[in-house]
Amino acid sequence: MVLALQSGTFIGVGVGPGDPELLTLKAYRAIQAADVVCYLENEAGQSQSLDIAVEALKKPIKQQLHLGIRFAMSRQRVAANLAYDKAITQIQVHLKQGKTVVFLCEGDPLFFGSFTYLLERLESQYPSQVIPGVPAFVAATAELQIPLTVLKQSFAVITGRHSDAKIKAALLDHDAVVIMKAGIERPRLIALLKETQRFDDANYLEYISRDQQRIIRDLNQLDNVAGPYFSLFVITREELTA
Structure with a gap:
């Protein structure tokens, strides 16, 4: 595994199914400490995972952290793959700068989670972590x-x-x-x-x-x-x- 010099860390954070009180303390701390927060959003710009995190932290993430990476997700496989490819390009910009990037995932990051597809695309170029969530x-x-x-x-x-x-x-x-x-x-x-x-x-x-x-x-x-x-x-x- 060859890591980029002065590379940042990519962290998949499970935010649970919806109730903000089901967010773990470890997830809470990771979100607070992150340089960049990214998440999936629909075509209307809405993100369930972001809403859960904001409610759990009791303050808008925009005011607390650098605004993360947004991209609309389609359930069509070709469109979804293009969205993941675009997202990784954006994420790598921040990782190359040595920043910690958190990706918010509903439920658990590795249980039917979109984080899986992003993690695969990084090809072990950067350190990564996974913080489990309640599925x-x-x-x-x-x-x-x-x-x-x-x-x-x-x-x-x-x-x-x-x-x-x-x-x-x-x-x-x-x-x-x-x-x-x-x-x-x-x-x-x-x-x-x-x-x-x-x-x-x-x-x-x-x-x-x-x-x-x-x-x-x-x-x-x-x-x-x-x-x-x-x-x-x-x-x-x-x-x-x-």
């Missing part, structure tokens, strides 16, 4: 107050983007399953839950730990239509495996 599914089970796994139960995490076959295999093979990124796949996922006889085992959650949080424990009350991006299913068995 949405952990906050979800806390809200539900149900254990994900006990004793010899097995557990799997998949996404709504997987094939029918892979989702059915997870539902049939594991006692507990979390399906992330339910969103537009919600009708298909409901059908698969019914097909595998896991419908009654499932809970549905949106916007975990945020003001607009929604929890549906009886899926008969859930509309069979597409839902928001920040949604997931938590499927657990009632009986315990000895």
